Amino acid sequence: MDPTSYDVLIIGGGLAGIRAAIAVAETNPRLKIGMVSKVYPMRSHTVSAEGGAAAVLSKDDSYDTHAFDTIKGSDYLADQDVVEAFVREAPLEVVQMEHWGCPWSRNADGTVAVRPFGGMTTWRTVFAADKSGFHMLHTVFQTSLKYDQIHRHDEAFVTKLLVENSRCVGVTAIDVRSGQMYAITAKATILATGGLGRIYAFTTNGNICTGDGMALAYRAGVPLKDMEMVQFHPTGLPFTGILITEAVRGEGGYLLNNQGERFLKRYVPNKMELGPRDIISRAMTTEFEEGRGFEGPHGKYMHLDVRHLGEATIDRRLPFMRELGREFVGIDIVKDPIPVRPVMHYMMGGVDADISGATLMKGLYAAGECANVGLNGANRLGSNSLSECLVFGAAAGRAAAEQVGSLAAAGANPIEAMLKDETKRVEGGFLDKKGGDERIAEIREDMQHSMDEGAGVYRTKEGLTELTRRLDGFRERFERIKIDDSSRVFNTELTAAIELGFMLDCAVAVAHSALAREESRGAHARRDFPERNDEKYLKHTIAHHTEAGPRLEYRDVTLGKFEPKARAY
Amino acid sequence: MTATKRITIKATRFDPDKDEKPRLQTYEIPFSDDSMVVLDALNYIKGHVDGSLSYRWSCRMGICGSCGMMVDGVPKLTCNAFLRDHWPRPITVEPLNNFPVIRDLVIDMDDFMHKLKAIKPWVIRKQPVPLGGGAFVQTTAQIDEFRQFSQCINCMLCYAACPVYGLNNEFLGPAAIALARRYNVDSRDEGLGQRLPVLADAEGVWECSFVGECSVVCPKGVDPAKAIQQTKLDTTMRFVLPFGNRD
Amino acid sequence: MPRGWWTRRSNYFWYIVREFTSLPLALWLLWFLLEIRRAQDGPSGYHPHSSLGFVIFSVIVLLFALYHSVTFLSLAGAILHFNVADRPIPSQLIVLSQFAAWAAASVVVGFVLIYFAR
Amino acid sequence: MNAELPLSHTVGEGQGEGRHRHKPAIAHLFWWFMFAQGGVLAAILLPVHILIQGILGPLGIVPVVDRHYDTWANVLGNPLVKLYLLVLIAFPFFHFAHRLRYLLVDLGVPAARGVPAQIVFYGGAVAVTLGTIYILLTTVPISFG
Structure with a gap:
């Protein structure tokens, strides 16, 4: 049996993967594209993203401020060349999404609206109510259906990267429905498998977020970068870990301790609820330790209060939050505060990849949460990740499409x-x-x-x-x-x-x-x-796989116009 | 919290390699927390009692659409079907109605995937629109026209509730038609003429006899029954009215 | 699909009842056609139906007719879609206007049927 | 190229268009239109007729035109009444035909979906229409006064 063979093979059917597939199709319509996903693409975890995607759209915003916010948010561990490219590309991607039908929320005049988000100095998060990830995923997925050259393998589970002469030539996968193993070969392979939240017990991540792509690359000899950088989101529902979006605070919600006090004034006085996630999560943990959290059957928690926003705003901007409160907690957020506590949310680290998604292995690219292209450093700002999936998904797709023209197919034997x-x-x-x-x-x-x-x-x-x-x-x-x-x-x-x-x-x-x-x-x-x-650790951690355990190296961060400074908000 | 409560789950088991037809298997599991949902019960069974039970799930927050099953005969997302609403009665969990069963609680939904593609669920423009021109202007009122139809999570509960689909699998079905309408009434779209042949086909909207159960079971407030009837009405008006818009 | 699928959930059952209303309504209209036809029997031979059985039949049909009217007008109201000044008219208002039309038509027809009998 | 692979559920080139060529089914469109019209008319007009002519009239509670030959023949001669009665009786039959046909489908008679059944049911409605026209024209001659 001949193996299935593609020019470009994409592993993962979330936002980054599908965006990559479309980018390949648009760069070179003659290329045969394969897309393997262990679930149907619209089940991918992008669907759970809520708040929005950051991009410089308004006239009073600038690329420099977005770049600075991102770099400061990253605690200077971001590669500044990558950030600069990202902030320039993000607005185009947001408009592209709009042209593909994404129902971005609007201003009264019908233009795309933006909302404030943590760690951003100005309003620059475009959003589709509080189901941004859901709408973006379904938009790109449905748009991808118009490209007949994108050939999907739904519910196929990739077990291994195939490497020949230190070049990635495809994968082996289990067709979950039949249980049969088969090989899919490709001149270039893009990993877009998402995060690894399920290595933690209390996480916002879905059951499918098991770090597959990171492990596949790692085992094949591609290092993982900055894996210690795990983001804890301040507001998850106790017990389930269901995400309560940062947009709740962006829209004006308060975080209150058991004294009814907006305790963030002691931690991020200038930003309050719009501080970056790492600092707020630590502030909450400290408050818990000092006895100022509420005690519940599922551990300590804080109140996230939106009652003062009013029903109309909540229904227009945060309808999903109301739905989650009603269906999963049994509260009406119009009348009741939401119980929240910090929850593992996002992996800044990932497959070591450059600005175009290329890894150290020939023919292998990575994009989205499974990759670390150097954008997020030590802490990702909320709403940068959906934009990242678009920008770097597209970049990896284009880079792969351009590379495969010069490559011969892998041999079958x-x-x-x-x-x-x-x-x-x-x-x-x-x-x-x-x-x-x-x-x-x-x-x-x-x-x-x-x-x-x-x-x-x-x-x-x-x-x-x-x-x-x-x-x-x-x-x-x-x-x-x-x-x-x-x-x-x-x-x-x-x-x-x-x-x-x-x-x-x-x-x-x-x-x-x-x-x-x-x-x-x-x-x-x-x-x-x-x-x-900074003297010792203004560096990326690079972890190589060995039988005995990870072998760590360090690589300098690419600096640019923003000098590392103390990080205060 | 009472850790001693127990609840009985009867789940469909079917392995095409071994079984002639599906059967129910009974499990008794601890019902340790009032927040537990049917999906938690299945996860407990799979993790601690019987690892061979197969079902789909992921987000456990009602948005990925993969965990739809028949819970006591009603199509539901198992991630927000609470055990406390059934206890102390046993709960029967079966695969969604009207679909071929691949294994245990897993249904074959490829039929929908083909239908989804057939209705061309993407923005169709007569002339390509360059990105440089920026985003379209679309008022909130224009978004409200299609907002509810864009909430579909493809969970297939509506197909499981639809007797018309159960009787005739060729029927395009609730979710696909709702999604077609989502694009047809989007002010940015010009593809109505391309979708109508599929929608108004003999196996399209006309098959629907407006049972309305699709809209009842939808966990996301989509009203596919309305989308279907509105499509019938619009299509008819295009042909009946002398100056109907026939682009 | 099992044959008795519509007996398993009350919503399905009431849907089948809704569809079934057409049978008694059709029978009643066929009777009505007959009533018209009997007018050719002339002044002496014309005897309109008035047996108790016929009245009971009509009562039963009326129940089905009312069920048809309520369901049909509610459903039709829910799908009709009009915009005034870029804002959709709430569907409750449309349903209400449907029921108003039903009431008005009933009054007019009732008036004609009774008034011209004198 | 990979037809022999056991991947029954891949979607790609040419697989999305379904099994048959799609075109708007004009006949279905027409019958649905007639169904909808008939449904509205039956909903708005029938209950009052049944109440008055089927119940109140026969019980003698109110005087009704069809209780006496003179008033009945007088009314039936009016061309507007003839037109009204045609609409009242014929249109709902297209509604009934459609519903009963699908009721049979629902009750497990798939043949009711086929063309022969369509001919029987919609043909029946057409026959009732023609019969109604015939009866209205032949029963009492048109008179304008």
Whole structure:
């Protein structure tokens, strides 16, 4: 059987992946494009993004302010050349989305409206009520349907990158419906698999956010960058971790402690609720520790209060929040404050990629949350990530499309052999394995709780060391897993097992990167090293995969016109 | 919190390689928290009782659209179907009606994916619009024309509730028609003429006998039944009125 | 689809009832046609229906007719879509106007049927 | 190129257009239009006729035109009344035909969707229309006074 073969193959069907696919199709309509996703594309986690996408649109805004806000937000760990390119490209992408039908919310005169967001000095977040990610994903997905050259493989689970002569030549995947393994070859492959939130127990991320693309690249020899930079969003619903958008604060909501006090005045007096996420999450954690949080059945929480905004504004700007409150908490946010607490939300780190998404491996690109192109540094500003998916998804698509013109297709013979090996690994290692005694879910839950404890909002040397030790234990237990499900058809236990393997690899990279960075910068807050140390750590952490564990290197941050300064709001 | 409560879940099991037809399997699980939903129960079963139970889920916040199932005979998103509304009665969880079952609680929705593509769910312009001109001007009132139809999360609950689709799978169906209308009434779109052949086809809007259950079960407040009847009306007016707009 | 699908949920059942209203209504109109036809029997041979059975039949048909009217006008009102000054008219208002039209037509027809009997 | 792959659910070139060529079904459009018209007329006009002519008249509660030959024949001779009665009786039958046909489909008779059934049901409505015209024209001659 000949393997399916494409010019450009995209792994992941979220905003970055689909944007990349369209970019390839528009750059060169003759290219054959494959898009593999482990779910139907409209299920991708982009769908859960709420607040909006940042772009310089209004006349009183400027590229420089957006760039500065982003770089300051990143605690100077962003690469400034990347940020400069990003802020220039974002407005075009936002308009492109509008032309494709995205129902951006509007001003009274019918122009695209913007709202304020945390860490941004001016209003520049375009939004579609509070379902921005949902509308953007469905818009690009539905638009992608008009390109017949985009050939989708829905519900196909990628297990491995195929590498030949240190060039990525495609992937092996499980067709989840039939359970069959097959190879898909491509001259260029773009990873757009999203985040890894599920390595934590308390996360806003959906079940599918298991760091697949990061682990695939990592195992294939591509390093991961800045994996210690994990963003905690200040406002998640207790118990479920469902995201309550930052737009709630953008629209004027207050964060209140159990004294009814807007406590942020002690932490970010000039920005209050519109401070950056890392600082507000730490402020909330501190308030909890000092006994000023509410106590609930699912832990401590704060009140997020929008009652003063009025029903009309809430229904026009935050209808989904009202729906979430009603359906998942049993409150009406028009009349009741929303219980919230910090929740793992976003991975700044990811596959080490350059400004065009190119990785160190020939033929392999990365975009979106799974990539680290150097935009977000140590802390991403809210609403930059949807724009990032568009800008860098498109960039990776264009770069891949241009590169493949000069490349020959990969040969079939080694592919067949690689497929055979990988099939043996997956089927022998999981499906037909005998004698295991560890349940996937138990290892996963132990890992998640260990991550919450060891690599949370605040970190310490002791906690991180303990975490790395525990993760080693989980990896040992993972070798002894047992699978109840031996059938081939839609075996979600098999995919969950492979996902757990991916997550463990990512978690190990996070823990080791965090342990090694002995400073506090952005989202990485070490109690034992509370200060930023530019002399030693104005650098990206680069983690290489080895059998013994991550091998860490450091790479200088690309600076530009903005000199690193103390970060106060 | 009472950690001792237990609840019975009866879930459909079906493996095409082993089973002739679907059967119900009973699980008893701890109902430890009033916030638990049917999806939590399934996750408990899969994680701790029987790893072979298959179903789809992701966002657990009612927006990704993947966890739709029949809960006690009613199509629902299992992520916001609360156990407390059923306890102490047992809950029967089955795959969505009217679709072929791939495995256990997983349905085959490729039919919809083809129909979605068939209605051309993208902005169609007669002349390409350059990006340099900036965004279209669109008033909030113009957005209100299509807003509710743009809320569809493709969860397939409406198809599971639609007896017309159940009787005739060729029927284009509620979500696809609602999404077609979403573009047809968008002030930026000029593609009505290209979509009408599909919409007004014999298997299009005319098949609908306005049972209205699609709109009842929609978890996102979309009213596909209305979209379908409005499409019938608009289409008819285009042909019946002497000066109907026939672009 | 199982044959008795419409018995499994009350919404389905009432939908089937709604569709079924057309049968009694059709029967009643066929009777009405007959009533017109009987006018050719001449002054002496004309005997309009007045048995108790016929009245009971009419009562039953009337119930179906009312159900048809209420459901049809509500549904039609919900799909009609008019804009005035760029703002859609609320559908409750449209439904209300449908019911007003029904009332007005009933008054006019009732008046004619009774007034010209004198 | 990859027809032999077990990927029943890939969507790409040419797979989206469905199994048949689409075109607006003008016949369906027309019958639906007639169904809708008939439905409105039946909803607005029928209850009062049934109430007065089927219940109040036969019970003698109110005087009604069709209770006496003179008044009935007098009214039936009016051309406007003839036109009204044609609309009242014929249009709803297109509504009934459509609904009953789909009711059969709903009750598990898929044949009711086919062309022969359409001929029977809509043909029936046409037949009732023609019959009504015939009866209205032949029963009482048109008179203008």
